[in-house]
Amino acid sequence: MTGDLFALSAIGVAILFGAMSPGASFLLVAQTAMSGSRRAALSVTAGMAFGALVFAVIALAGLHTLLTLVPSLYTGLKIAGGCYLLWLALKMFRHPVKRVNDCASRKEVSALKAFITGVFTQISNPHTALVFASIFSAALSKDIQPVMYIILPIMAFVIDLLWYAVVACLLSTSGPRQAYIKYRQVIDKLSGGVMAFLGIRLLLK
Numbered sequence: 001m002t003g004d005l006f007a008l009s010a011i012g013v014a015i016l017f018g019a020m021s022p023g024a025s026f027l028l029v030a031q032t033a034m035s036g037s038r039r040a041a042l043s044v045t046a047g048m049a050f051g052a053l054v055f056a057v058i059a060l061a062g063l064h065t066l067l068t069l070v071p072s073l074y075t076g077l078k079i080a081g082g083c084y085l086l087w088l089a090l091k092m093f094r095h096p097v098k099r100v101n102d103c104a105s106r107k108e109v110s111a112l113k114a115f116i117t118g119v120f121t122q123i124s125n126p127h128t129a130l131v132f133a134s135i136f137s138a139a140l141s142k143d144i145q146p147v148m149y150i151i152l153p154i155m156a157f158v159i160d161l162l163w164y165a166v167v168a169c170l171l172s173t174s175g176p177r178q179a180y181i182k183y184r185q186v187i188d189k190l191s192g193g194v195m196a197f198l199g200i201r202l203l204l205k
Helices: 002-020 024-035 036-060 063-069 070-093 109-122 126-138 148-171 173-181 185-202
Strands: none
Touching: 024 036, 024 070, 024 109, 024 148, 024 173, 024 185, 036 109, 036 126, 036 148, 036 173, 063 173, 070 109, 070 126, 070 173, 070 185, 148 173
């Protein structure tokens, strides 16, 4: 029991640090929070968390072994993920530039569309699944308790949900929003550039 609690603590900390590290997921939540509504940002957040749950499930199911045995599958997933990030970057680059003075003029995205965007952004990098598998392999014993197959995906979901919800709420307040309004064109171009870099990096990795 003590060993399981230690393993869960170690895995939880690793997942939290992974979520906190700058990347496509953080960038999308931040950009959505500043340019859209808090509701859209929280929907993206829920999508990110669901993506983390999916990664936890497939990592526990042995995706690491499958991708090692079938390198072409990993390559195909990387290409698909990289192309998706490049598509997001293009959307940011081509974002129409217009004045945003009030709530009515903010870019409003449906909760479902924001959620789906969050899910696809989270799972666009198959390397993350390997990271999950590595964390689980390092912290868990060979004889995994059946309950861990339920606890770990839920824990991954909750950690990502709470972290990105904090980011969404903080960056959707008036201060960051006004800064975005003032420097919108620059921020969108920088966001698109970083997203494009992450996509190209994934394709070349």
